[in-house]
Amino acid sequence: MKTRHYPSYLKQLTLAMAIATSFSTPTFAQDLEHASPESAGLSEQGIEDLAAGMRKAVDEGNLAGIVSTLIRDGKIVHLDAYGYQDIQDQVPMTEETIFRIFSMTKPVTGVALMMLHEEGKFSLEDPVSQYIPELAGLRVAAADGPDGVPETEPADHEMTIRELMSHTGGLTYGLFSRSQVDSMYQAANILDANGTLKEMIDKLAEIPLRQQPGSLWHYSVSVDVQGYLVEVLSGQTFAEFLQQRLFDPLNMDDTGFAVPDSDRERFATMYQSGQGGLAQPQDALGGDYREPVTFYGGGGGLVSTIGDYMKFTQMLANGGELDGVRVLSPESVELMRSNQLPEGMEEIPGYPGNQFGLDFAVVVDPSRNNGMSEGSYWWWGIGGTWFWIDPVENLTFIGMIQNRNLMYARQLQAISKELVYSAITESNR
Numbered sequence: 001m002k003t004r005h006y007p008s009y010l011k012q013l014t015l016a017m018a019i020a021t022s023f024s025t026p027t028f029a030q031d032l033e034h035a036s037p038e039s040a041g042l043s044e045q046g047i048e049d050l051a052a053g054m055r056k057a058v059d060e061g062n063l064a065g066i067v068s069t070l071i072r073d074g075k076i077v078h079l080d081a082y083g084y085q086d087i088q089d090q091v092p093m094t095e096e097t098i099f100r101i102f103s104m105t106k107p108v109t110g111v112a113l114m115m116l117h118e119e120g121k122f123s124l125e126d127p128v129s130q131y132i133p134e135l136a137g138l139r140v141a142a143a144d145g146p147d148g149v150p151e152t153e154p155a156d157h158e159m160t161i162r163e164l165m166s167h168t169g170g171l172t173y174g175l176f177s178r179s180q181v182d183s184m185y186q187a188a189n190i191l192d193a194n195g196t197l198k199e200m201i202d203k204l205a206e207i208p209l210r211q212q213p214g215s216l217w218h219y220s221v222s223v224d225v226q227g228y229l230v231e232v233l234s235g236q237t238f239a240e241f242l243q244q245r246l247f248d249p250l251n252m253d254d255t256g257f258a259v260p261d262s263d264r265e266r267f268a269t270m271y272q273s274g275q276g277g278l279a280q281p282q283d284a285l286g287g288d289y290r291e292p293v294t295f296y297g298g299g300g301g302l303v304s305t306i307g308d309y310m311k312f313t314q315m316l317a318n319g320g321e322l323d324g325v326r327v328l329s330p331e332s333v334e335l336m337r338s339n340q341l342p343e344g345m346e347e348i349p350g351y352p353g354n355q356f357g358l359d360f361a362v363v364v365d366p367s368r369n370n371g372m373s374e375g376s377y378w379w380w381g382i383g384g385t386w387f388w389i390d391p392v393e394n395l396t397f398i399g400m401i402q403n404r405n406l407m408y409a410r411q412l413q414a415i416s417k418e419l420v421y422s423a424i425t426e427s428n429r
Helices: 009-020 044-059 102-118 161-165 180-188 197-204 222-234 238-247 261-266 306-317 330-336 406-422
Strands: 065-072 075-086 139-143 151-154 272-274 277-279 354-356 361-363 377-380 386-390 395-400
Touching: 044 065, 044 075, 044 406, 065 306, 102 161, 102 222, 102 238, 102 306, 102 330, 102 377, 161 222, 197 222, 222 238, 306 386, 306 395, 386 406, 395 406
Parallel strands: none
Antiparallel strands: 065 075, 065 395, 139 151, 272 277, 354 361, 361 377, 377 386, 386 395
16 A cells, blocks of 8 residues: 555544534543643643654554544643544544554553452452462473473462562463463463453463463463453453443443444554555454453453543542542552562563553663653553553653554654653653
C-alpha cells in the first residue's frame, strides 16, 4: 500500500466532528476539565510540538491514525485525534474510537485483584495454590528432555501471589521466548480464545514451570491467572466483577471484552507498518471481539477508548479515587507502583532502568527512560497503545494506535516522552 496523503487539519476536524455527533456525548469530557498549557506549567509551543509529533507518524504513513492525551494536575492540556481508524472506508479517528488495548488490560486486572486484597481475601505471600489447588506441586524445567518434554526438578517453594503479580512466578507466555516449556504452551493453546479461564488453569497444571519461582522476571500468562483468581475469590466471572466493581462505578462505558454490534463502526482496524506501507496483519491475534466471549483474558482481552482509560489512569493518579468514587486506598496504589522484584534482581530484562511493581513497570532511572521521573509507572500493549503516570510531575499520558509493528511503537513511545518533558516549564523535581 502506498503512503496516503491525509486531509488538512480543518477537513480532518470537520469529518471527526460529523462522526462524533452520531454518538453520545463522551462522559470523560464532563469528568475532567480542560486547561491551557500555561496554567498547568507547560509551554503552549511544547504542546503544539507534542501534537505535531504524534501527527507526523500518520503523515509519514507509519500509522493510520492516533489519539493522544496529556493530563496534568488533573486537567486535560492535550487531547487530539488524527488520521483514520479505517483507511479503506476513510473513517476518521475520533476520541470515541474503540481500541484493542491488549496488555494495557493487565493494570486493570491488577486493580481488580487489589480490591479483593483490601477486603482481606488473600495475602500477597499466600501461595497461589491455596486458592487454585490445580497449580499445587508444579515441577520446574531443569534441562531439555526427549520428545520435547523437559527434565524437571521440584520447585523450591510454591509460587506466591506477589510473584504472580510481578511476573516472577515461573510462568511464561509461549510467545516471547524459546524453551521446551514455551513449546508446550503453544501445543496446549494456553490462551485459547474459545476456551475459558478454568480450562487454561487445567492446561497449566499439566506443564512444568519454565524457571524456579522468584528467580527471574519473565513476561507471562500470570495476569490471566490473576483473572481466574479474581473469579475464585469473588464468586463472579471476571467480566462480571470488572463491570460491577470497576467499569460501572467509573463510568467506563466503552470498556469490556467485546464490541457490541451497535458500536462496531467505532472499532479501529488493526494495521502493521513496514517497508511496503500499512497492511492488515494476516493472523487472528485478539480475535474479532464479538459476543459471546468465553475467555476473559486478564492479560490482554479488553477493548477501550481513550476517554475510558483516562478515567482509569486518573483514578490511579488520584490515589485510587475519581469523582468521589473510591476504588482503592492510596496505600494499595502505592504498593502497586513500588518495586516487588526479589532481592538482587535490579531491573527487568528488555526495559533498562525499570523495575516491576504489581502489574506495572516502575521507572528507577529517568536517564534511560526518556525523562520519565523516578517512580513513574506504565505499560503498553502489543497493538501499540501505551500510557504512563508520573507522580512527581503529576501527569498522565495516553497514546492509542492500532499497529503491530512493535519496534515502531516503542520509537513512538520514546518520542512522546521526550516531547512531553520538553514542554514542562514548571517542574516539580
